[in-house]
Structures are given as C-alpha cells and as structure tokens.
Amino acid sequence: MNAPSPVIDIASQNARQKTSGDNSTAAFDVEKIRADFPILSQTVYGKPLVYLDNGASAQKPRQVIDSMSDIYETYYSNVHRGVHWTSQKSTEGFEAGRQKAAAFLNAASDNEVIFTRGATEAINLVAASWGRANLEAGDEIILSHMEHHSNIVPWQLLRQEKDIVIKVAPIDDDGNFMIGEYEKLLSDKTKMVAVTHVSNALGTIVAVKDVIRLAHAKGALVLLDGCQAVPHQAVDVQALGADFYVFSGHKLYGPTGIGVLWGREDILNAMPPYQGGGEMISSVTFEKTTFQKAPHRFEAGTPAIAEVIGLGAAIDYLGAIGLDNIAAHEHGVLQYATERLQAIDGLTIIGNAKEKAAIISFTLADVHAHDVGTFVDRAGVAVRVGHHCAQPVMDRFGVAATARASFGLYNTRAEVDALVDALEETRKFFG
Amino acid sequence: MFDDLRDLYQEVILDHGKNPRNFRRPENATCLAHGNNPVCGDTLVIYITLDDDGLITDAAFQGQGCAISVASASMMTDIVNGKTVDAAKRLFDGFHHMCTKDDFDMAELGDCDEDALERLVMLSGVKEFPIRVKCATLAWHTMQAAVSGDHDISTE
Numbered sequence: 001m002n003a004p005s006p007v008i009d010i011a012s013q014n015a016r017q018k019t020s021g022d023n024s025t026a027a028f029d030v031e032k033i034r035a036d037f038p039i040l041s042q043t044v045y046g047k048p049l050v051y052l053d054n055g056a057s058a059q060k061p062r063q064v065i066d067s068m069s070d071i072y073e074t075y076y077s078n079v080h081r082g083v084h085w086t087s088q089k090s091t092e093g094f095e096a097g098r099q100k101a102a103a104f105l106n107a108a109s110d111n112e113v114i115f116t117r118g119a120t121e122a123i124n125l126v127a128a129s130w131g132r133a134n135l136e137a138g139d140e141i142i143l144s145h146m147e148h149h150s151n152i153v154p155w156q157l158l159r160q161e162k163d164i165v166i167k168v169a170p171i172d173d174d175g176n177f178m179i180g181e182y183e184k185l186l187s188d189k190t191k192m193v194a195v196t197h198v199s200n201a202l203g204t205i206v207a208v209k210d211v212i213r214l215a216h217a218k219g220a221l222v223l224l225d226g227c228q229a230v231p232h233q234a235v236d237v238q239a240l241g242a243d244f245y246v247f248s249g250h251k252l253y254g255p256t257g258i259g260v261l262w263g264r265e266d267i268l269n270a271m272p273p274y275q276g277g278g279e280m281i282s283s284v285t286f287e288k289t290t291f292q293k294a295p296h297r298f299e300a301g302t303p304a305i306a307e308v309i310g311l312g313a314a315i316d317y318l319g320a321i322g323l324d325n326i327a328a329h330e331h332g333v334l335q336y337a338t339e340r341l342q343a344i345d346g347l348t349i350i351g352n353a354k355e356k357a358a359i360i361s362f363t364l365a366d367v368h369a370h371d372v373g374t375f376v377d378r379a380g381v382a383v384r385v386g387h388h389c390a391q392p393v394m395d396r397f398g399v400a401a402t403a404r405a406s407f408g409l410y411n412t413r414a415e416v417d418a419l420v421d422a423l424e425e426t427r428k429f430f431g
Numbered sequence: 432m433f434d435d436l437r438d439l440y441q442e443v444i445l446d447h448g449k450n451p452r453n454f455r456r457p458e459n460a461t462c463l464a465h466g467n468n469p470v471c472g473d474t475l476v477i478y479i480t481l482d483d484d485g486l487i488t489d490a491a492f493q494g495q496g497c498a499i500s501v502a503s504a505s506m507m508t509d510i511v512n513g514k515t516v517d518a519a520k521r522l523f524d525g526f527h528h529m530c531t532k533d534d535f536d537m538a539e540l541g542d543c544d545e546d547a548l549e550r551l552v553m554l555s556g557v558k559e560f561p562i563r564v565k566c567a568t569l570a571w572h573t574m575q576a577a578v579s580g581d582h583d584i585s586t587e
Binding site for chain 1: 433435474501
C-alpha cells in the first residue's frame with residue numbers, strides 16, 4: 001500500500017563509471033571551498049556530515065558569517081536615519097548589498113531591488129500590491145503544476161478577494177514544462193504568468209525565456225520564482241526579459257530572513273505600497289502622506305540590516321568562484337548521482353526533465369520517504385523527505401512523499417557514494 | 432550501520448507496517464475521521480463501528496504513511512476493537528505518555544488495559560526521535576476524533 005506506482009520509466013543507464021574523489025578542476029577546487037564552510041567539518045552520530053538538503057537551505061561560508069559578526073562588532077546602527085558615523089557606515093554597507101544584488105541579477109538599476117524577508121514575502125508583495133491594483137474579476141493568472149506553495153497560495157488569497165481565475169500549465173511525465181499546453185492557456189485575459197525558474201521538487205529548469213516571450217505577446221507580465229535557480233546558474237533578468245524575479249538569501253549561502261524582489265522600475269513605481277510605516281514615506285501629515293519611490297516605498301520599517309550585509313557577502317563569495325564554474329561542478333555531481341541512484345534496486349527518480357538543476361527526488365521501493373530520511377540520517381546524510389511544499393507535484397506523480405537530495409557547490413562524488421551506501425543499507429533493512 | 436535504529440524499527444513494527452491489520456473500509460462504520468500529518472504527508476482514515484452501549488465492535492483504517500504510522504494504526508485498530516470508547520481514550524492517554532514522557536509509570540495510569548499498553552511499548556521508541564512522535568500518535572489522535580464526532584484532525 002505504501003508502494004508508489006513507478007510512473008516514470010528509467011531509461012536503461014550506461015554502465016556506471018564509479019569515480020571517487022571530488023572532481024576538482026583547475027577552475028574549481030572543491031576542497032578549498034569546503035574549507036570555507038565551518039559546518040562541513042562537523043560530525044553527526046560520529047559520522048561526517050553529508051549535507052544534501054541545499055534546496056531547503058544552504059550552509060554558510062565563513063565569509064558570510066564573518067561579515068555579519070563584523071557589522072555587529074564594529075559598525076552596527078540603524079540605516080538611512082542617522083548622521084552619526086555608525087549609521088552612515090551601516091547605510092553604506094546596506095546599500096552596497098543592494099548594489100551587489102542588482103549586479104547579481106544584472107538589473108538595470110539598483111532601485112529595482114527590494115529587500116523582503118524571503119521569496120515568499122516577495123511573491124506576496126507582488127500579489128497584494130500589483131495584483132490588487134491591476135486585476136479585476138475574470139482576469140487570469142497562469143501558474144505551473146510544479147510551483148512551490150509560496151507561488152500558489154498568495155494568488156489563491158488574491159482570487160478570494162478579486163475573483164480572478166487561476167490556470168495551471170501542465171508538466172509531462174518526466175517533469176518537463178509543457179510549453180505548447182501553456183501557450184494554449186494564454187489569452188487576452190491573462191495578466192500574469194507566475195512560474196518557477198527551477199522546480200524545487202523535480203529539479204526541472206523551465207525554458208523561461210520562451211515562457212516570457214509568449215506571455216508578453218499577450219500583454220501579460222511574468223514573475224519568476226528563482227529560489228532554486230540563483231544558487232546554480234547565472235541569471236540575467238534583462239536578457240530573460242522578466243518583469244519580476246524573486247529569490248531567498250538563505251538558499252544562496254546567505255542568511256535567513258532576507259530575500260529579494262526584483263521588478264522593472266516602471267512597474268514598481270506604478271505599484272501602491274505593500275506595508276505602511278517609516279522609511280517608505282516622503283512626508284506624513286494626518287491629512288495626507290506621500291510615498292517614496294521604489295525600492296524604499298516597499299521597505300517599511302527597519303530592514304534586516306546585518307542580513308543584507310550577509311547576503312552581499314554571499315553574492316561576493318559566489319562571484320569570486322564564478323557561477324559558471326559552480327554550474328559545471330554541480331552538473332558533474334548531478335550526472336554522477338543520477339547514474340548511481342538509478343542503479344539502486346527499487347529506486348525511482350521522480351523528475352527526469354531534459355534540463356535539470358542538481359536536485360534529485362526519488363522513492364525507494366515501498367519504503368516510505370520518512371523512513372528513508374530517518375535511516376540515511378543515521379549515516380550522517382541529510383536529505384529532505386516529504387512533499388517539499390509542492391503537494392500538486394506529488395499528486396501529479398501519484399506519490400505522497402519523496403526523498404530529495406539537492407546538491408550545492410561544496411558537494412562531492414564521495415558524498416554521493418555515502419548517500420548511495422546508506423540507501424543500499426536501508427533497502428536491505430526493509431527487505 | 433543501523434544498529435541504533437533497531438529499537439525503533441523492531442520486527443513486529445516492520446511486520447505491521449508491511450502487512451497492516453484491519454486495512455479496509457467497512458461498510459457500516461458509525462464514525463470516521465481523517466488524520467493528516469502535513470509535515471510528512473501522512474494521511475489516514477480511521478473507521479470505528481460502535482454499538483448502542485458505546486462498545487467498539489470494529490476498527491479499521493486506510494491511508495498511507497511511514498512504517499511507524501502504518502504500524503501504529505494497525506496495532507491501534509487491533510487493540511481498541513472490543514473496548515469501550517472510554518477505555519480506548521484511556522489507552523491513548525497512556526500511550527501518549529509513553530511516547531513523550533521520560534518518567535512514564537504504568538502504575539500511575541489507573542484503570543487501563545495493561546496488556547494492551549505492554550504491546551504498545553515497542554512503539555515508544557519514538558521518544559528518542561521527537562520528530563517521529565507524531566507518526567506514532569496520528570492514528571490514536573484520529574481514532575479519538577472519530578469517536579468524539581470530529582471529522583478532521585491534523586497533527587499541526
């Protein structure tokens with residue numbers, strides 16, 4: 001009864017080429033990178049920590065940790081409101097974080113970067129501000145079948161209020177975004193297409209440039225959820241032609257509590273405020289208040305100052321290594337892990353899209369994902385189990401839950417081997 | 432590799448997990464409830480048939496979940512069958528204590544089916560795995576909801 005029906009046929013794989021070690025190249029020294037992450041030298045249950053839950057949240061390099069200690073120990077103050085030295089210094093650091101985030105996405109202007117608590121708040125901001133101001137009953141929004149709950153529920157809340165229509169672009173049995181089916185859903189009533197850039201549950205990389213081109217032809221805007229994309233590949237919002245792009249800092253080796261909403265400046269400046277408070281106003285009287293332009297219009301209250309500094313440090317860190325080098329390294333690990341996992345008797349990979357980021361969801365024979373998670377944990381291996389906040393994806397593939405290994409820039413083939421060994425033992429235990 | 436997990440995943444639990452008892456949907460159940468653990472995605476439906484005197488004459492379940500939650504549902508339905516609603520609720524109390532408290536003492540529970548509790552002791556290994564306590568108790572929460580007239584129960 002626990003057995004999920006194997007809905008995906010795994011193509012017969014090539015004979016596995018088992019290579020040990022870390023596949024470092026001249027451009028990418030994974031051991032040097034691992035040394036930057038203090039937590040990677042920890043042991044759990046007496047075994048080296050093998051952290052393969054980067055899709056949920058990534059670990060932090062020393063450079064990020066130090067940048068946050070540094071502001072608290074040497075120059076911390078509130079930003080944008082003090083004439084004293086610490087406030088000026090903190091404001092400089094904070095706004096430098098904005099410049100780094102803007103450059104990271106190749107935004108046209110720093111004013112296009114709004115700091116939020118995370119991608120979830122960023123999407124809620126767009127739904128609440130842009131959505132309330134621009135949508136009428138009967139207007140249509142298109143999502144994909146593999147959205148994270150954070151890119152479903154804010155639109156459903158808006159639907160309750162505005163009586164809009166939500167349409168869902170399907171995915172095929174391999175987890176590919178079905179662009180032809182999506183095109184059929186577009187109409188003159190489509191006002192927003194909100195889709196993931198990379199699926200957190202399946203690893204699918206969506207051809208978002210095509211998604212945007214087709215949406216724009218109908219006059220619809222496009223919001224991309226980039227949470228699982230930005231840690232794995234370089235993103236250029238201008239080249240993509242997107243209207244909104246969101247991501248969370250903590251999945252990008254930065255701190256929690258900080259995320260980015262990027263939006264085109266003309267769109268942002270036409271949007272009403274999201275929350276009211278200090279910092280977002282030009283002038284306040286009890287009769288009338290006028291608002292700042294973006295980004296400050298959308299940043300009411302004291303922001304997450306040290307977190308912005310930490311996010312800036314994470315962006316600097318990734319920039320120094322080079323996202324293309326990271327992508328190449330992770331691709332190698334993904335290929336190796338896919339081959340090794342496929343060779344495990346009874347293991348089914350959920351999500352075999354043509355273009356994938358380094359995320360592998362799987363089921364193991366009739367062992368429930370939660371039991372898999374508990375067992376590999378005892379081998380020191382951290383994987384995510386459950387529905388990955390993407391229940392519609394689980395329903396699509398007829399499974400209640402999967403286990404998911406999601407890789408980051410510091411993961412190695414030796415760590416894949418540790419996962420595979422633990423899974424083999426788990427399978428034996430359950431017979 | 433997994434010696435320390437053998438306390439949690441004992442043979443009997445694995446057997447109940449793989450071959451659950453009372454895994455069916457009775458035609459004439461008098462009450463049912465849906466149990467949902469949103470963290471793991473476990474879902475159970477518990478079916479209870481009561482006679483006029485409040486005696487449980489049949490208990491069954493359907494759904495899916497991890498080995499621990501399915502084994503617990505299987506054992507729960509076996510154990511409460513033939514008991515009064517009050518006795519079943521007292522057993523849940525005892526079982527809940529067993530799964531969550533270090534100083535569990537069966538003697539303090541008062542009027543409770545001790546043989547049944549002793550059968551349940553093997554599931555109390557979840558105490559060492561706090562995240563799994565909900566797996567072991569979901570079926571019991573759901574049974575209690577069913578006999579109390581609540582139709583949905585979530586462990587969140």
